[in-house]
Amino acid sequence: MFVWFIVVSVVAVTLVFKSAAMDMRLVAVGAVLPVVEAVLGGPGLLHTLLCGVLLLLGVMLIGRGRRVVQRRWLGVPIGLLSHLVLDGTWVDTEIFWWPFAGADALGDASVSDFGRGWVGLLMEVIGIGLGIWAWKR
Numbered sequence: 001m002f003v004w005f006i007v008v009s010v011v012a013v014t015l016v017f018k019s020a021a022m023d024m025r026l027v028a029v030g031a032v033l034p035v036v037e038a039v040l041g042g043p044g045l046l047h048t049l050l051c052g053v054l055l056l057l058g059v060m061l062i063g064r065g066r067r068v069v070q071r072r073w074l075g076v077p078i079g080l081l082s083h084l085v086l087d088g089t090w091v092d093t094e095i096f097w098w099p100f101a102g103a104d105a106l107g108d109a110s111v112s113d114f115g116r117g118w119v120g121l122l123m124e125v126i127g128i129g130l131g132i133w134a135w136k137r
Contacts, residue, residue, distance in 0.1 A: 001035060001120055001124065002035065003124045003127035003128055003131070004086065004120075004123040004124050004126065004127040005031040005032055005035065005082075005083050005086055005087070005127075006028045006031050006032060006127070007127040007128070007130050007131040007134070008082070008086055008127055008130060009027055009028065009030075009031035009078075009079050009083065010024045010027050010028055010134075011130055011131070011134045012082060013027050013075070013078055013079070013082070019071055021067075021068050021071035021072055022071050022072060022074060022075050022078075023072045023073075024075065025075075026072065026073060026075030026076045026079065027075040027076075027078060027079040027082075028079060029075075029076060029079060030075060030076040030077060030079020030080040030081075030082075030083070031079035031080070031082055031083045032079075032083070033046050033076075033079070033080055034047050034080065034083045034084070034087070034089075035083075042106070043089070043092075043095045043106060044106050045098075045106065046080065047084065047089050047096070047106075048096060048097075048098045048106075049081075049084065049090075049096055050098065050099070050100075051080070052077050052080045052084065053077075055076060055077040055080060056074070056077035056081075059073045059074055059076065059077060
């Protein structure tokens with residue numbers, strides 16, 4: 001499930017923000033960071049809205065007064081938040097709203113990053129097609 005998250009996130013951010021200062025490689029890194037948790041055994045902090053918001057806040061505070069630095073590094077939290085949307089994490093209230101909807105939800109549930117079967121394969125094919133379209137554009 002790498003192509004789906006990377007390509008859709010990068011294309012969406014490119015079309016929405018149109019900023020030459022944002023490093024799309026960092027958007028891609030942010031988009032696949034939560035997949036690491038899937039490999040390690042379950043949804044953790046990277047699948048929560050709180051993590052995305054804190055990461056965004058950190059980038060804004062650390063880069064305060066340096067707009068180019070902020071715009072470049074904003075790609076990581078934006079990529080992470082786009083992963084939450086593309087993964088449908090927002091449907092799982094306990095994980096998405098952790099710790100506000102319950103502090104014991106992390107690591108217990110299954111992560112849908114790899115458990116989609118043929119739908120996951122279809123998503124990867126759509127990601128490849130979108131990538132080809134964006135490259136030609």
